[in-house]
Amino acid sequence: MPDDIFDISDLDLPETGNEPLLVDVDGYEGPLDLLLTLSRNQKVDLRKISILALAEQYLAFVDAAKQLRIELAADYLVMAAWLAFLKSRLLLPVDADDDGPSGEELAAHLAFQLERLEAMRRSAARLMARDQLGRDFFVRGQGEAEERRRMVTYTASLLDLLQAYARIKTREDFEPLHLQRSAIYTMEQALERLRGLIGHAVDWNDLEVFLPEGWLVDPGKRRSALASTFAATLELVKLGQVQIRQAEIFAPILLRRVDAA
Amino acid sequence: MQPEPLPDSLFDAPPLAEQERMVEAILFAVPEPMNEAAISNRLPMGCDAKAALEVLRGRYQGRGVQLVKVGEAWAFRTAPDLGFLLSRETVETRKLSRAAIETLAIIAYHQPVTRAEIEEIRGVSVSRGTVDQLIELDWVKLGRRKMTPGRPVTLVVTPHFLDHFGLESARDLPGIKELREAGLLDNRPMPGSLDEPVEEGDDEDQDEMFDWKEG
Amino acid sequence: MQPEPLPDSLFDAPPLAEQERMVEAILFAVPEPMNEAAISNRLPMGCDAKAALEVLRGRYQGRGVQLVKVGEAWAFRTAPDLGFLLSRETVETRKLSRAAIETLAIIAYHQPVTRAEIEEIRGVSVSRGTVDQLIELDWVKLGRRKMTPGRPVTLVVTPHFLDHFGLESARDLPGIKELREAGLLDNRPMPGSLDEPVEEGDDEDQDEMFDWKEG
Numbered sequence: 001m002p003d004d005i006f007d008i009s010d011l012d013l014p015e016t017g018n019e020p021l022l023v024d025v026d027g028y029e030g031p032l033d034l035l036l037t038l039s040r041n042q043k044v045d046l047r048k049i050s051i052l053a054l055a056e057q058y059l060a061f062v063d064a065a066k067q068l069r070i071e072l073a074a075d076y077l078v079m080a081a082w083l084a085f086l087k088s089r090l091l092l093p094v095d096a097d098d099d100g101p102s103g104e105e106l107a108a109h110l111a112f113q114l115e116r117l118e119a120m121r122r123s124a125a126r127l128m129a130r131d132q133l134g135r136d137f138f139v140r141g142q143g144e145a146e147e148r149r150r151m152v153t154y155t156a157s158l159l160d161l162l163q164a165y166a167r168i169k170t171r172e173d174f175e176p177l178h179l180q181r182s183a184i185y186t187m188e189q190a191l192e193r194l195r196g197l198i199g200h201a202v203d204w205n206d207l208e209v210f211l212p213e214g215w216l217v218d219p220g221k222r223r224s225a226l227a228s229t230f231a232a233t234l235e236l237v238k239l240g241q242v243q244i245r246q247a248e249i250f251a252p253i254l255l256r257r258v259d260a261a
Numbered sequence: 262m263q264p265e266p267l268p269d270s271l272f273d274a275p276p277l278a279e280q281e282r283m284v285e286a287i288l289f290a291v292p293e294p295m296n297e298a299a300i301s302n303r304l305p306m307g308c309d310a311k312a313a314l315e316v317l318r319g320r321y322q323g324r325g326v327q328l329v330k331v332g333e334a335w336a337f338r339t340a341p342d343l344g345f346l347l348s349r350e351t352v353e354t355r356k357l358s359r360a361a362i363e364t365l366a367i368i369a370y371h372q373p374v375t376r377a378e379i380e381e382i383r384g385v386s387v388s389r390g391t392v393d394q395l396i397e398l399d400w401v402k403l404g405r406r407k408m409t410p411g412r413p414v415t416l417v418v419t420p421h422f423l424d425h426f427g428l429e430s431a432r433d434l435p436g437i438k439e440l441r442e443a444g445l446l447d448n449r450p451m452p453g454s455l456d457e458p459v460e461e462g463d464d465e466d467q468d469e470m471f472d473w474k475e476g
Numbered sequence: 477m478q479p480e481p482l483p484d485s486l487f488d489a490p491p492l493a494e495q496e497r498m499v500e501a502i503l504f505a506v507p508e509p510m511n512e513a514a515i516s517n518r519l520p521m522g523c524d525a526k527a528a529l530e531v532l533r534g535r536y537q538g539r540g541v542q543l544v545k546v547g548e549a550w551a552f553r554t555a556p557d558l559g560f561l562l563s564r565e566t567v568e569t570r571k572l573s574r575a576a577i578e579t580l581a582i583i584a585y586h587q588p589v590t591r592a593e594i595e596e597i598r599g600v601s602v603s604r605g606t607v608d609q610l611i612e613l614d615w616v617k618l619g620r621r622k623m624t625p626g627r628p629v630t631l632v633v634t635p636h637f638l639d640h641f642g643l644e645s646a647r648d649l650p651g652i653k654e655l656r657e658a659g660l661l662d663n664r665p666m667p668g669s670l671d672e673p674v675e676e677g678d679d680e681d682q683d684e685m686f687d688w689k690e691g
Contacts, residue, residue, distance in 0.1 A: 138501075138504070139505070140504055141506045141508075142506070142509075142551060142552070152569075152570055153568070153569050154569070154570050154571070154609065155569050155571065155572065156571065156580070160572065160577050161577060161581050161641060161649075162581070162650060162655055164574070164578045164580070164581040165581035165582070165584075165649075165655070167578065168578055168581065168597060169655075197625050200625065209623050209624050213592040213596075213624070213626075213628070214593075214595075216593055216596075217589075217593050217596055217597050218596070
């Protein structure tokens with residue numbers, strides 16, 4: 001069966017009534033579809049259909065298939081059995097003791113099922129006939145890919161901070177030898193550094209200003225650098241290149257180059 | 262959070278015309294329909310997305326591009342009558358089998374619907390491939406389980422289904438009102454079967470689904 | 477292709493307003509900017525793409541979306557002043573790297589501190605990126621230059637830093653002794669090392685540093 005058929009009027013239907021049925025179940029999607037096809041042959045409103053006639057047509061179809069030794073799927077046979085039952089209900093006088101559904105009720109339900117299936121088929125056809133996205137109407141072709149700015153922000157807790165500092169300090173604990181070896185700033189180093197810098201000391205400068213980078217934080221290194229720099233200063237004073245003064249005990253030691261006076 | 266009153270200007274929403282421009286820019290940029298809440302989120306504080314959307318929809322009325330509502334979401338789409346100009350843009354879709362199309366229609370009109378109900382309506386079993394195909398197309402998805410014995414899963418149509426068929430909601434399906442009035446969307450039990458009490462529940466469930474979907 | 481003469485009506489171009497709609501739909505749907513000739517090709521015969529484009533450009537003047545000319549081609553683009561609406565910021569929070577947190581800790585404990593001093597304390601060089609990152613986070617800022625030769629800049633922590641870490645002032649940072657008491661310092665002594673005296677020294681160091689800092 002072609003895939004693109006959804007209007008059942010397009011289907012090749014077997015002809016009506018007493019004409020020989022074209023027994024070909026491949027064309028049907030199950031017994032209900034077959035019944036619907038047969039019922040359309042009555043060419044009346046589905047609501048006015050003769051369910052009895054329909055049941056007889058269906059049973060004739062199944063009989064024909066059996067004679068031709070065509071194997072019918074089980075659901076066709078189940079439907080045949082049910083329709084035979086329906087037929088007997090419709091034809092036999094109502095048994096007063098029977099509290100089951102009447103033949104009319106069962107027939108009405110079958111009519112409802114057929115009508116509902118046809119309604120769904122019509123609806124499916126109407127749905128597919130609608131304007132469709134990508135066929136009749138379109139989305140913007142040049143999606144302006146929205147700029148996704150991924151802002152990354154970093155965070156840390158006070159604990160992280162403290163642990164980090166503790167880690168650094170611990171590291172120092174573990175490297176005593178290294179620290180000691182490099183913890184001495186020699187007077188020669190200080191003198192060389194001071195000679196290079198004193199030319200800039202036009203005005204009074206705190207001795208601490210002349211301490212070398214890298215010797216300011218570690219207390220041992222700082223002490224060593226301070227002592228050597230002070231000694232170097234005295235050496236330069238002796239050479240008459242530097243003036244030195246201190247206002248009082250423990251006050252900052254100030255120095256400047258001599259020719260600046 | 263901030264006890265001091267902030268200067269008014271911080272909360273002054275831009276004028277509606279400006280809000281309309283903003284909504285226009287946002288919806289032009291994104292291919293997928295965007296719901297009002299998402300649009301609101303993009304707008305500066307104090308904006309009225311709903312009002313801006315309505316003005317904007319009016320502005321595009323009759324244009325070559327239109328502002329359409331898809332479920333709760335909004336999107337720009339070309340006017341359907343101009344599709345012939347855009348045939349080269351056509352997205353090739355696999356042809357659906359008759360079974361798939363019917364199954365889709367049944368799901369759309371009867372949702373939420375169980376597989377057993379689809380089979381009852383079509384009178385044949387539904388092959389797994391058919392439902393898979395519809396799910397793959399993002400036209401159908403699993404809905405809530407039904408509160409009937411066995412708690413079967415239900416199938417419902419997706420917002421993408423609505424978008425594809427240009428429907429504002431499942432209520433706008435062609436002819437759905439007439440079908441409902443004719444009782445053809447009822448889940449009528451076979452006389453004599455023991456389903457009756459469940460039926461009531463099903464109908465309620467269905468209404469609820471629609472409300473939930475649109476809520 | 478078609479030898480028979482076609483009725484005239486087929487060659488009647490649609491009114492300009494309709495051509496404008498068509499151009500609008502085409503430029504909306506095509507995946508790339510399109511030049512006038514290509515647009516003309518899509519339009520029914522007899523259309524004036526140039527005129528339609530001009531009318532369309534005028535229509536979108538001042539809107540949230542604008543018709544712009546990109547080289548020889550035309551395209552719809554978000555109005556430049558609304559670009560901010562289209563960028564979605566996703567904020568991802570990550571933990572600060574070890575180098576960064578250590579540098580931060582040193583700045584906090586030793587401020588104002590030069591880069592050289594930080595390197596001396598950490599024993600490794602401090603990358604520019606690390607300091608930049610801390611400055612970007614507004615946890616660290618440049619302090620006054622040090623009155624030492626070369627006048628190196630110093631780094632200090634910001635009020636935002638104090639705020640983030642819940643400190644009244646940098647002086648509230650616990651000393652080494654407190655860190656150890658709080659179990660934050662690894663307490664394993666090096667075999668044979670004299671743990672206690674070193675610690676005393678460290679604490680002194682800290683006090684000294686603070687004095688120095690304020691001197």
